[in-house]
Amino acid sequence: MTSDRPMRADARRNYERLLAAAAEVFAKEGTNAALDDVARYAGIGNATLYRHFPTRQDLVEALLTDRYDDLRATAERLLADRDPRAALITWLRSFITHMTTYRGLAASVMTVLRDPETELSASCKGMQAAAATLLAHAQESAVIRPDLTVDELLRLTNGVAIAAEGNPDETARLLRLLTEGLYHGCDSA
Template sequence: MDSMRTDARRNYTQLLAAARAVFTEQGTDASLREVARQAGVGIGTLYRHFPTREALLEALLGEGFEALRAQAVELLDAPDPGEALAAWLRGFGVASTRYEGLPASVMEALQDPASRLHASCEGLRTAATELLARAQRSGRVRRDLTASELLATANAMAWAARQSTGAAELSDRYLSLLMEGLLTRPGAPTQDGRGGM
């Protein structure tokens, strides 16, 4: 019985390692048979652990999503709410460019409550909402922006960066430009007509 559990744990670990390698090289639409082959197991073993591609993605991404959520909680105490939001978005951008096709998977999961990835992605939306609201209350970020719009825009920029070499560097550049557009300037009118900061 213990040996069976040990084998199952080993297969699970090998499948995740293989999925990470295959998705990095070929994107999130890569063949699951190729994932199983690289893990050294049959396709049936893969489906016993991960009944769907989405279940595999959820297992693969869950740890990273949780790290982003935890980072957001820590940044809620940062002295500059605008910089805190920018720092979190950079981490989100890097995570979103890890695999080809990932930005689309994240957006689909955010919009589909029945999706297995939805709960993990919803944690990201909650984290983004809290950071954004704090930055907006401080007057550092325009008030007419929602967390969903922010994530959609950041995701789109991550997708655009992923189409070129140097995706991580481009993603950081695009997100910096995004933040420059979102930040209010001292004395400048905000969307509700009041002066910023």
């Protein structure tokens, strides 16, 4: 919910309770969980939920904006790492963790991101720009292949997250296979 007016204290508390409940319910049941369950888990009526979040996309957007901002900040912090390849892989692990927090997240996010006017879209663009800088740093250090774009990297990493959702061992293996293919000097397909 975005507004030029600050929220009353009780409205702010309800908003925060709804976000916390959505995080819990979506983690257990996926992003397609019933919104009634979110309201019930928060101990708040449906009308209050829909006053704050008129659509599922509004709720997903509010829940994920901070996460994209955190990914952006993580990428910016990792730029100082002495090993640009390790820094990039650390960030990719963070990205996968984000993408696998809630079942069905990728599809929900794609729906929201189609509207470039959303707060989530702006937050995602900031995260992508920071990831591009981190990737460029690794490429300039000649440890990551120079022909890789940030869009390709994010799509590949998102594919790993979707393919191995719910299986940490498989996620680790697929990420390792992916990152081994990113080494500078490996044969291009």
